[in-house]
Amino acid sequence: MGKVQLKPQTLLIPLPAVMVSCMAEGYEPNIITISWIGIVCSTPPMLSISVTPQRYSHNIIKKSGQFVVNLTSEKNLKETDFCGTKSGRDTNKFSELGLMAVQSNIVEAPMIGECPINLECEVKQSHVLGTHEMFIAEILAVHADEDLIMQDGRIDIDKLQPLTYCTAAREYRGGLTKMMGRYGDTAKK
Secondary structure (H helix, E strand, O other): OOOOOOOOOOOOOOEEOEEEEEOOOOOOOEEEEEOOEEEEEOOOOEEEEEEOOOOHHHHHHHHHOEEEEEEOEHHHHHHHHHHHHOOOOOOOHHHHHOOOEEOOOOOOOOEEOOOOEEEEEEEEEEEEEOOEEEEEEEEEEEEEOHHHEOOOOOEOHHHHOEOEEEOOOOEEEOOOOOOOOOOOOHHHO
């Protein structure tokens, strides 16, 4: 079987589909759907999100230096898509969707109550990279729905049913629940 060379593109499959909530003085709380997200450091725990300057949330994050990454599940599909296709300039997404804005413990931006996991983040630096600005942020607090926590403190991925996004097909996917092996054990077999 041969390989076919494709043009350079954003072809990581799958990516998490998250809703990022943000708030700054002079702005209503807003939500943006993002798949350009990734872990960048373990200690301290840090992640990055990338946002185009044209997006309404870009200026809010730039001004406040804070946001909440709200991990989504299959149950959040409609809201995730809506928040990725409607602008906060024209729509109050919390009100329109009936989403619960839950006060965060550390940052000003609200958490989304309907999302199973919420990461309170503070921007440490940013870099303009072509069409997007990458915000590198420290994760200051993590909140998870109680029913997702197993006895050993880990998240039950089967219960979470994470929602993902596939850039090549421009579609959301679920079903990441089939456990194939454990880190460090699988290579020993």
